[in-house]
Structures are given as structure tokens and as C-alpha cells.
Amino acid sequence: MREVREWAAHAGRIARKRRDPVVVQTLRSATAATIAYVIALRLSPEPAPLTAPLTALLVVQVTLYATITNGFRRVNAVVTGVLVAIAFSLLVGLTWWSLALLLVASLAVGRLVRVEEYVPEVAISAMLVLGVTTVGDTAWARVVETLIGAVVGLACNLLLAPPVWVEEAGESIEGLARRLRQLMLRMGEEAADGTPVHRAEKQLHEARRLDHDIVEVDAALRQAEDSLRLNPRVQDSVLHRVVMRTGLDTLEICTVVLRVLARSLTDLAKEREPEPLFEPETGAALEQLLSEIADAVVSFAVLVTTHLSASAESAEERLAAELRTAAGTRDKLALLLREEAERDLRHWQLPGAVLTEVNRILDELDTEHRTRRLFEELDRVSREQRARMPRLTRLRERLGVTEQLWRNRAGFGERSR
Numbered sequence: 001m002r003e004v005r006e007w008a009a010h011a012g013r014i015a016r017k018r019r020d021p022v023v024v025q026t027l028r029s030a031t032a033a034t035i036a037y038v039i040a041l042r043l044s045p046e047p048a049p050l051t052a053p054l055t056a057l058l059v060v061q062v063t064l065y066a067t068i069t070n071g072f073r074r075v076n077a078v079v080t081g082v083l084v085a086i087a088f089s090l091l092v093g094l095t096w097w098s099l100a101l102l103l104v105a106s107l108a109v110g111r112l113v114r115v116e117e118y119v120p121e122v123a124i125s126a127m128l129v130l131g132v133t134t135v136g137d138t139a140w141a142r143v144v145e146t147l148i149g150a151v152v153g154l155a156c157n158l159l160l161a162p163p164v165w166v167e168e169a170g171e172s173i174e175g176l177a178r179r180l181r182q183l184m185l186r187m188g189e190e191a192a193d194g195t196p197v198h199r200a201e202k203q204l205h206e207a208r209r210l211d212h213d214i215v216e217v218d219a220a221l222r223q224a225e226d227s228l229r230l231n232p233r234v235q236d237s238v239l240h241r242v243v244m245r246t247g248l249d250t251l252e253i254c255t256v257v258l259r260v261l262a263r264s265l266t267d268l269a270k271e272r273e274p275e276p277l278f279e280p281e282t283g284a285a286l287e288q289l290l291s292e293i294a295d296a297v298v299s300f301a302v303l304v305t306t307h308l309s310a311s312a313e314s315a316e317e318r319l320a321a322e323l324r325t326a327a328g329t330r331d332k333l334a335l336l337l338r339e340e341a342e343r344d345l346r347h348w349q350l351p352g353a354v355l356t357e358v359n360r361i362l363d364e365l366d367t368e369h370r371t372r373r374l375f376e377e378l379d380r381v382s383r384e385q386r387a388r389m390p391r392l393t394r395l396r397e398r399l400g401v402t403e404q405l406w407r408n409r410a411g412f413g414e415r416s417r
Helices: 002-018 021-043 051-059 066-089 096-112 114-128 134-158 166-193 195-227 235-272 280-304 307-343 349-365 369-386 388-399 404-411
Strands: none
Touching: 002 166, 002 307, 021 051, 021 134, 051 066, 051 134, 066 096, 066 114, 096 134, 096 388, 114 134, 166 195, 166 280, 195 235, 235 280, 235 349, 235 369, 280 307, 280 349, 307 369, 388 404
16 A cells, blocks of 8 residues: 555656646647747758757747737748848848947837837847848748747647646645645734734734735736636636635735734834733634634635536635635724723723724635626626637627626626625
């Protein structure tokens, strides 16, 4: 049995490695560049048509959507550079001042044709073409090689289906939620024990560092969103993107509120030092409430990363139960904080701020609030699609791909209203 478990673990590591973005990008790029070079050897008059594999390397991306958009911009940049070089070759030769003018003109034209990150490629193409004698042949060969590289790069992503990075993005979102949970648990424990100022400040700094985690999760989610666009293996890609994006927005708001809560506890520790933050019963209630909210945050992350209707319904019921429990503890804490404020009017606004901030987190995690936010986002995306692609939208409606279908498949029907 031990050998079987070790073999299964090894197989799991290999499977994860095969889906690693670096491995996927390396294999796909190398394959595309090699195929592009072999084809260019037959079609290009150049003895070493390295432009084709170079184009394939730059065009092939991890996702199909990025491949298409990058391929179009790169071909546009190269062709623009070639045309600028041909125009210059008809007027002047290659001198230091003509090269300077060529670079200025190429970079300016690159901005005008909106090739974005490939603006330097316009100037590179123009220099390479202008620097040879047989301008016409070289220009034609470079255009052909560029087209070969772009077509091969696109074909590789069509034939070698790129992975869908939803699972990795979901793991990132859940990882962020678990880090939020750990911080909440520590803040609750220290509030109950009587937090000294230096420990409260440490929790505040840790809450601020969560901003970096959000940036990383956002990058993973953007990659997942790109992998869903134009991917024939994925149905309801808009729904997947909207559910996860709105989920991350909620966690980001919770992170900001948690940072404000940490600040309130730090200020309260400074004002009451060397006395404890709260009386024992109040501190225990706050610790219990933060623990319950922490569990609800993780359940929320599981909910927004679950795409099967049955699993989503189970996760939503669990989240709703945890929020009801937390609401009861919140009410108990509110009474205790009120009694403390009546006995000691000093700095009453800080305990009030603590209660306001935990209320805000509970409101953001509320299932009805989330459903309302999701519907609003779906409506916004639908309006944008109608304005941008009216014909495609009408075709989808005829095929039955409507907003109500999206909502039903997400598990957010009339039950959640």
C-alpha cells in the first residue's frame, strides 16, 4: 500500500508539472518555433529564415485568446516596419541620420497603428529591411516569414488545446481566503488575551501585506479569464469569469475592512495601554465572532470556485448557516460593547468602529448580497456584449444561451432571491 501511495503521489506531481505554466509555455513555444522554421525553409527565399521561428516564439502564449491577439498585433507591427523601410529605401540609403529618422518614424507609426507592446518591433523590422541591399526581396521574405510564424503559433494552440486555468485561479482564491482566516483567528485570540501595542501593530502590518496577495490572485484570475475566452472546450465562459471575478472583489473588500479593523484594534490598544482591550467576556465574544467569520470567508471562497450546481448549492447552504451563527454572536457582542461604553465613555468610538467593521464583512459575505452583485455584473456584461457584438448576441439568444440560463447553471435561481 505504501508503494501505491508513493506512486500515486509521484503521478500527481507529474500531472501538476505538466500543467505548470512554465512547462506548457516552453513546450508549446519550442514546438511552434521548430515547425515554423521548417515551413519557412521551403517557402522563404532566405537561406536562414529565422524571422518565422522568432515570430512563433513571440506569438504563442499560454492561452488561445492571447495567441490570437498577440499574433495580430505582431504581424501588424512587422508589416508596418517593412512598409516604412521600403518608403525610406526609395528616398535615402542607410546612413547615421537616415537611421535616426527611420527609428523616429517607425516608433511614431507604431503608436498610430496601435500595436501596443510591439511598437519596438516596428523599428526592428524597419532597420533589418533597410540594412540590406535587395530591399524588395528581403521585405517580401520577412512578411512571408512573419505570417508563417503567426499562423503556426495559432495552429499549435488550436491543435494542442491550451489548459483552462480555472482550477489554478480557484486555488489562489481559496489560498487568499485561508490567509484571511488565519489572520482573523490571531486577531481574535490576541483581542481576548489583551493585546499589547506591538502585537497589534504586527497584525496591522500583516493585514497590509495581504494587498500583495490580492495582486497575485488577480494575476492568476486574469490568466484564467484569458484561458476561457475563445476556448471551444468551455461552456458558459462568461459565467465562470463573472462568478470568480465578483468573488475576488468581495474578498478584496473583506481584506480592506480587515485592515481597518486591525487599525482600530491598534488604536484601541494604544489608548488603553496597559489595560486590556476588552473585558474578558467581551474579548471572548469578539474572538468567537472573528473565528466564525473566518470560517465563513473560507466557505465563501469554496462557493465562488465551485461550478457544479449541486456542489454550489451545498456550499451556499453551509455559508448561510455560518453567517446566521456569526450574526447571533455579533448581536451578543453588540450588547457587551454597549455595556462597556456605558461604564466607560472614554474612546467609545473605537469599540463602535470594531462592530461596524465586522458588520461590513458579514454584509459582503451575505448570500443575498452576493447574488444581487452577481446579477448586476451579468447584466452589465450582457449589455456590453450587445453593444460590442449585436449579431453574435442575437445568435446566442436564438440558441437559448440567455442570462436566465447562466443564472440557473450557476445555481442562483429564484431560491437565492
